[in-house]
Amino acid sequence: MGIRRALLFRLIPLFALVALLGAQPAGHRAVFIPYADAEPILQAMAEALPEPLKGLSSEKLKETWPIWVKGRDADIRSRLEQGDEDSVTNFLMFGTSFTQQPRLTAAYLQKLRESDTGDNTDPSANAVGLVSQLAARADDLIKELLAPGTNDRLLFTRRVLERNGYSVSAPAQRAQAQQFLIAHTLGVLKEYAGYTQALETARGLGNATEELAARSTLFQNRGLSLDTSWPPDFAIEETLRTLAKEGLIAPGSIRRVAIIGPGLDFTDKREGYDFYKPQTIQPFAVFDSLLRIGLAKRATLDVTTLDISPRVNEHIARAVERAQHGQGYVVQLPLESTVPWKPDAIRYWEEEFGTSIGAPVVPIAVPNALGNLKVRAIRIQPTVVKRIHPVDLDIVLERLDLPPDERFDLIIATNIFVYYDVFEQSLALTNVQAMLRPGGFLLSNNALLELPSSRVRSVGYSTVVYSDRRDDGDHIIWYRLSYNPPETDRIGSRGIGGESQRTVA
Numbered sequence: 001m002g003i004r005r006a007l008l009f010r011l012i013p014l015f016a017l018v019a020l021l022g023a024q025p026a027g028h029r030a031v032f033i034p035y036a037d038a039e040p041i042l043q044a045m046a047e048a049l050p051e052p053l054k055g056l057s058s059e060k061l062k063e064t065w066p067i068w069v070k071g072r073d074a075d076i077r078s079r080l081e082q083g084d085e086d087s088v089t090n091f092l093m094f095g096t097s098f099t100q101q102p103r104l105t106a107a108y109l110q111k112l113r114e115s116d117t118g119d120n121t122d123p124s125a126n127a128v129g130l131v132s133q134l135a136a137r138a139d140d141l142i143k144e145l146l147a148p149g150t151n152d153r154l155l156f157t158r159r160v161l162e163r164n165g166y167s168v169s170a171p172a173q174r175a176q177a178q179q180f181l182i183a184h185t186l187g188v189l190k191e192y193a194g195y196t197q198a199l200e201t202a203r204g205l206g207n208a209t210e211e212l213a214a215r216s217t218l219f220q221n222r223g224l225s226l227d228t229s230w231p232p233d234f235a236i237e238e239t240l241r242t243l244a245k246e247g248l249i250a251p252g253s254i255r256r257v258a259i260i261g262p263g264l265d266f267t268d269k270r271e272g273y274d275f276y277k278p279q280t281i282q283p284f285a286v287f288d289s290l291l292r293i294g295l296a297k298r299a300t301l302d303v304t305t306l307d308i309s310p311r312v313n314e315h316i317a318r319a320v321e322r323a324q325h326g327q328g329y330v331v332q333l334p335l336e337s338t339v340p341w342k343p344d345a346i347r348y349w350e351e352e353f354g355t356s357i358g359a360p361v362v363p364i365a366v367p368n369a370l371g372n373l374k375v376r377a378i379r380i381q382p383t384v385v386k387r388i389h390p391v392d393l394d395i396v397l398e399r400l401d402l403p404p405d406e407r408f409d410l411i412i413a414t415n416i417f418v419y420y421d422v423f424e425q426s427l428a429l430t431n432v433q434a435m436l437r438p439g440g441f442l443l444s445n446n447a448l449l450e451l452p453s454s455r456v457r458s459v460g461y462s463t464v465v466y467s468d469r470r471d472d473g474d475h476i477i478w479y480r481l482s483y484n485p486p487e488t489d490r491i492g493s494r495g496i497g498g499e500s501q502r503t504v505a
Helices: 002-010 014-021 035-044 058-094 106-115 128-145 152-163 171-203 208-215 231-245 282-293 310-324 343-352 422-435
Strands: 030-032 256-260 302-307 329-336 358-361 373-380 388-392 398-400 408-413 436-444 456-465 473-481 501-504
Touching (some): 030 058, 106 128, 128 171, 310 388, 422 456
Parallel strands (some): 256 408
Antiparallel strands (some): 358 373, 436 473
16 A cells, blocks of 8 residues: 555656646746846846847837847756756766765865875865766766666656666666766866855955845856755744844744745755755754744645756655655754754754654664664654745746735845855846735845845845865845835844954854
8 A cells, every 4th residue: 555655656747746836826926027126136237247138229129128038038947957967976976876985074074185196175176086986986987877767866866867878778878977977076166166266255355235236146147956955944033033022023923934945855065964854854854943933823834946957846746746646755953963052053953853843763774884873753744735835936036926915024044145146136126026025025045236226135144054074154134025115124234353343152
């Protein structure tokens, strides 16, 4: 009976998923940002516009706008493919399900550099030890790809390789696939070395606001990643506690929530894991936090996820479909015991996450190669899962066409806007504005430009530290939609170091 039921859920017809993705009340349809809303941004940022829009008259801009928007939306969605390749790289470097080789963690890479005769200053250097380890792991991975069975990660990796023109059906083709995996991983390591250098340069300016601004557009030219983990949800919970304590959000007042880019825990880029099934975390974490803090009521709370990734949207849609049949959703929460976590982070992981929406269950067994890892598992109630609504939406260029009484009280966007430049972030903020009710909040760990035409303004921020590791924490900025038009709104951006702030260590 259990096997038949599992097969039934794996064979959910495509039309059923489409129905779930489109099962929104009337008026909840995604529409492109109209020219009238974009015009103030185009005027204010005339010198920073993309080439196809630069130097055009107002009339020509208005004529070009719908064409550019559709083309740019397609470009943004195409960045998912590069993000998929990066996910495969993380799987290759950190996975334990397909190999006995050591994980290529930061600490292990440092040991390789110290023992190698190559360039010890560049983590992406084509050094003998690193390439040898990558080749061994890639060889083991490709062997598993020959018979992937129903393993989601193996099936996904095989699809990514085939999309790039690499097969694993013959020895010569497998050798080419191995070289592709090695070359792409070396490229990713070099890319991250560049990001590290850029952050060091920004940090050297000695200005926290400038440093956060640099972080906030850091990934504007890389593929869109779906990585996710639980620490940012801890930061969101602490921020919500502060907003409640300061009376900025009234008890029980949150009914409609949107989460931009809910993410999929495939193999996180910060040394993630692959011994449990891919999972989404943030929609449930936010639901849980709002109930526990008392900012929402279970009977009236709904969460809408907004994402352009078919993988994310279908994953959530399948979870909702299973919940319709009474099946809950299990979240596995890994915790590296050797990390010097802050006490509040430990408390969130150990005592709080999931307590308002589910119950602890026996976690999945930890592989021997990850002996220092702890895992906590929560089974989320089907009634909660059914209150999650996945929607395909490009936040840069689209918004939901919502009537005023159905706009969101709260929108969450962590590690999302960092993938876009300032112009596209400004378009995204305008779309957020169109979906928020007056007085509603956007919580984000990115610093966004606040143009004079915008009614969404930063009113404070929280700094939440996860551990004693360097840069292991987040600034969560509180953006609020003013009740007044821009010309009468006197709430301005305080920036990092402004008067309304809280730190959780």
